[in-house]
Amino acid sequence: MADEPTVAAVEARGLTRRFDGTVAVAGLDLTVGPGRVHGLAGPNGAGKTTLLSMLLGLVRPDAGTLRLFGRTHDADGARARDGVAGFVEAPRFYPYLTGRANLELLAGLDGGDARDRIADALETSGLGDAVKAKVGGYSVGMRQRLGIAASLLRAPRLLILDEPTGGLDPAGMRDVADLVRRLAGDGVAVLLSSHDMDEVEDLCDDVTIMNAGTAVFDGTMAELRGRAPAPEFRLTTGDAAAALELASGASGLEVSKDGDDGPLSVRATRDRLDAYVVDLGRAGIPVRSLTLRTSALTSLFFDLTGGAPATASAPAAAPTLEKAAR
Numbered sequence: 001m002a003d004e005p006t007v008a009a010v011e012a013r014g015l016t017r018r019f020d021g022t023v024a025v026a027g028l029d030l031t032v033g034p035g036r037v038h039g040l041a042g043p044n045g046a047g048k049t050t051l052l053s054m055l056l057g058l059v060r061p062d063a064g065t066l067r068l069f070g071r072t073h074d075a076d077g078a079r080a081r082d083g084v085a086g087f088v089e090a091p092r093f094y095p096y097l098t099g100r101a102n103l104e105l106l107a108g109l110d111g112g113d114a115r116d117r118i119a120d121a122l123e124t125s126g127l128g129d130a131v132k133a134k135v136g137g138y139s140v141g142m143r144q145r146l147g148i149a150a151s152l153l154r155a156p157r158l159l160i161l162d163e164p165t166g167g168l169d170p171a172g173m174r175d176v177a178d179l180v181r182r183l184a185g186d187g188v189a190v191l192l193s194s195h196d197m198d199e200v201e202d203l204c205d206d207v208t209i210m211n212a213g214t215a216v217f218d219g220t221m222a223e224l225r226g227r228a229p230a231p232e233f234r235l236t237t238g239d240a241a242a243a244l245e246l247a248s249g250a251s252g253l254e255v256s257k258d259g260d261d262g263p264l265s266v267r268a269t270r271d272r273l274d275a276y277v278v279d280l281g282r283a284g285i286p287v288r289s290l291t292l293r294t295s296a297l298t299s300l301f302f303d304l305t306g307g308a309p310a311t312a313s314a315p316a317a318a319p320t321l322e323k324a325a326r
């Protein structure tokens with residue numbers, strides 16, 4: 001079937017996968033359009049990695065349909081994943097070979113013009129001289145970068161990344177974000193999982209929030225923002241009792257005490273917060289510190305999933321080089 005520009009990169013309907021007694025993904029619908037950056041968020045065990053593994057062909061669905069650029073595994077076999085690359089959990093390489101040698105090996109397996117892309121992929125990865133070092137000595141972040149380079153050898157039109165910034169330092173996170181934006185600008189669909197709602201907000205056009213195998217939110221980032229409650233701030237003043245008193249009965253402002261001597265907790269939109277701070281100043285109550293405690297999107301995440309965003313976990317058992325569908 002010929003690819004058309006408007007065909008969705010991913011169209012999943014009722015996708016389901018069980019492991020023994022656990023339903024990891026329960027009848028999930030997902031659509032990812034070309035050129036879109038689609039975030040997948042959810043607490044530990046929500047089913048994100050299982051979903052991504054099904055898209056990469058590493059795990060077989062028990063039920064539902066999955067089309068990648070209009071192709072299905074039943075009708076098109078391995079060709080259903082042409083143009084699809086990425087990795088789940090952590091990319092894995094031969095530790096006794098250098099980064100470059102690993103890529104050369106993979107490019108040889110891929111065939112076609114993959115070899116011609118090695119230099120560009122390495123340049124994009126930002127690994128620098130580390131490409132000449134053995135992968136066994138790489139940090140988690142360096143492996144992530146090499147994993148992305150390996151994915152780029154396939155000139156993907158759909159790039160699937162499982163927590164791509166996990167283990168990266170701030171510069172690495174910025175590099176990955178820049179790369180994702182650049183690829184999306186070229187029409188590549190990027191589906192990435194993340195535990196960091198601020199990162200999702202910064203990077204993604206669309207987002208699916210999963211909990212217990214189902215989507216508790218699926219829509220654009222603008223729709224998600226529209227549903228977000230007011231953010232929560234932590235406020236320390238020179239006179240907590242007077243600051244509380246000033247806020248009592250005020251509309252659009254929820255101020256409460258964290259503890260006897262602790263800071264105040266303030267829930268308000270930024271505009272309403274600004275007005276409150278001005279009022280505090282007018283009333284002669286000094287503001288000593290004001291920090292964001294929970295962003296609007298993280299608050300919404302709590303509401304939707306009934307818990308805290310999971311902390312990034314150390315990579316679990318990684319797929320083998322052969323299994324990781326770059």
Ligand SMILES: Nc1ncnc2c1ncn2[C@@H]1O[C@H](COP(=O)(O)OP(=O)(O)OP(=O)(O)O)[C@@H](O)[C@H]1O
Nearest residue numbers: 019022024042043044045046047048049050051310
């Ligand atoms: N190979 C497996 N065998 C048995 N159970 C599994 C397997 N893979 C996943 N599960 C279970 O499926 C559920 C979803 O797991 P999954 O790894 O997809 O979640 P996740 O959202 O990616 O979590 P995390 O954020 O911790 O990576 C969990 O209950 C998990 O224990």
